[in-house]
Amino acid sequence: MSEDGSPSRHLVLVGLPGAGKSGTGRVVARRLGVPFIDFDRVIAERSGLSVADFFARHGEPAFRALEVALTRELVDAPAAVLAPGGGWVTNPGVMELLRPPARIAHLRIRPAAAVNRLRRSATVRPLLETPDPLGAMRRLWESRQELYARADLEVDVEVVGRQRLVELLAALARDGSGEVG
Numbered sequence: 001m002s003e004d005g006s007p008s009r010h011l012v013l014v015g016l017p018g019a020g021k022s023g024t025g026r027v028v029a030r031r032l033g034v035p036f037i038d039f040d041r042v043i044a045e046r047s048g049l050s051v052a053d054f055f056a057r058h059g060e061p062a063f064r065a066l067e068v069a070l071t072r073e074l075v076d077a078p079a080a081v082l083a084p085g086g087g088w089v090t091n092p093g094v095m096e097l098l099r100p101p102a103r104i105a106h107l108r109i110r111p112a113a114a115v116n117r118l119r120r121s122a123t124v125r126p127l128l129e130t131p132d133p134l135g136a137m138r139r140l141w142e143s144r145q146e147l148y149a150r151a152d153l154e155v156d157v158e159v160v161g162r163q164r165l166v167e168l169l170a171a172l173a174r175d176g177s178g179e180v181g
C-alpha cells in the first residue's frame with residue numbers, strides 16, 4: 001500500500017457473466033481512489049464494435065487475443081480495478097501476467113442465478129445467444145470453474161451483500177488479504 005492508503009497493485013475481478021464484475025468493480029475502484037478498467041468496454045471503444053458485433057465479425061479467438069494484449073498493457077500501469085470479461089481466465093497464462101503483484105477475486109454465482117440476473121441486462125453475450133442460455137452458462141461454468149478457483153479470494157455474491165463485498169474486495173486490494181479489520 002502507498003503512503004496515501006491507495007493500493008499499489010491491481011485488483012482483478014473474475015467470474016461468470018452476470019456475477020456483477022463491472023458494477024461491483026466500479027464501486028470498489030471509487031472506494032480505493034483508483035481507475036476502473038472494464039475490458040469489454042475498452043475493446044468495444046478501440047474496435048468501434050460492440051462485443052457481440054466483434055465476435056460476429058472477427059470471432060472469439062481475435063477477441064481473446066485483444067484481451068491478452070490489453071492485459072499486457074496493464075502489467076506496468078498504475079494500480080487499478082480490472083474487470084475483464086468472464087472468459088478472460090481461459091487465456092493461457094493470463095493470470096500469471098499480472099499476479100504477482102495483482103490480486104484476483106472470484107465473484108462466485110450459480111449458473112441459474114447468473115442467467116436470471118442477465119435477463120435485466122441490455123448487453124448481448126454472444127456465447128449465451130442460444131435457445132438454451134442456462135445450458136450454455138452451465139457449460140461455461142464446467143469448463144471454467146477450475147480457472148476461477150485460482151483466485152486469491154472467492155466471494156459468493158448470492159450470499160454476501162453488496163456493502164460487505166465491496167469491503168472485502170477493497171481489503172484484498174489494499175492489504176493483499178481478504179480480511180476486513
Ligand code: S3P
Pocket residue numbers: 015016017018021040051084085086087088124125126127140
Ligand atoms: C464472455 C463474457 C462477456 C464478454 C464476452 C465473452 C465470456 O463479459 O467478454 O461476451 O466468455 O464469458 P461479461 O463476463 O462481462 O459478461
